[in-house]
Amino acid sequence: MNHNTPLSPASPRPLRHLAAGRRRVLTVAQLRTYGVTTAELTEQCRPGGAWQQLLPGVVLLHPGPPTGEERLHAVLMYASRESGPSTPAGVPAQPGSDDPHGTPPAYREAMITGRAALTLHGFTSTPSLLALETIDVLVPRLRRLRSTGCARVIRTPALPVPQQVTGVPVAPVPRALADAVADLSDAAVVRRLLTEAVRGGHCEPASVVRELTQAKLLGRPHVVDAVDSLLAEGRAIAEDRLYRMVREYGLPDPVWNVDLRLPGGPHLGGLDAYWPEQAVAVELDTRAPRQDEDAMWSEYARKRETLERLGITVVHITPKKLRDAMEQQATVVRTALMAAGDRDPAAYVVVLPR
Incomplete structure (x- = not known):
């Protein structure tokens, strides 16, 4: 048997082999390339089984709750046009390869955004990945995809260039902020997010306001109030830097x-x-x-x-x-x-x- 020969559906070895890997979230399509049949998949994902279907077409290869990292990858696998870990489009991963054992997947046309993205960027005012009920994922506007389970789909006419954070494609902070603010009605929470973005050096006020404007969020009074505070905060920080420049450079x-x-x-x-x-x-x-x-x-x-x-x-x-x-x-x-x-x-x- 070589790496191009499908593993025997009768052999339990591929299932143990997959479940022992470090990356324990795979799509149904990827599982099939590793020799897992529909019958085996149904058996493993039955109530009380060793696996579970986390999202449509996405399987978690253990029975317990998913980790924060597993939720992220599950949402990206569900939303992306990804055809296999680290493989070109249309080329499946070969059975027996080490791809499910830690090689980062190559996701296409999908990235994490909203509060989950801000958490990945290092914000302290956003919940942990496990505390978030849903994870926002940004996809092109014409993608035929619906929100389901822990995946909340957000569409955009043009995807921004993602940033890689812990091996995950993540929307830049200004875009992630706009997507987070769009779903928030608490003025204090919005103000904390915008303030941390500037104080933490994640981005400048102008880039935040630009994204909020494009998202048509500046018609909301609590957002306008937060933006006014943000601009005042940004000016104060810029003035401090100007004082420092004069002092430090003589x-x-x-x-x-x-x-x-x-x-x-x-x-x-x-x-x-x-x-x-x-x-x-x-x-x-x-x-x-x-x-x-x-x-x-x-x-x-x-x-x-x-x-x-x-x-x-x-x-x-x-x-x-x-x-x-x-x-x-x-x-x-x-x-x-x-x-x-x-x-x-x-x-x-x-x-x-x-």
């Missing part, structure tokens, strides 16, 4: 959080940091992608153009750049400060606390 101390005015003239705008001697300003770009984004950007652009006409250099920094490339942003600011001596003197402006 930049001269600016004046912080000021308004500029022309003497006896109009208000020019607020700035997060300003170096009067060099006429260099830093502004944190903490705009959120809401419906009025174009109007907000026009206001940003008008202020910048007005200040630069007066000879003031404006450096825009996003919270994401401060988080991911602080040294690079410090270099940009330092370069602007050093170039001040080569420019014509800036117009005199009045600096007031904001």
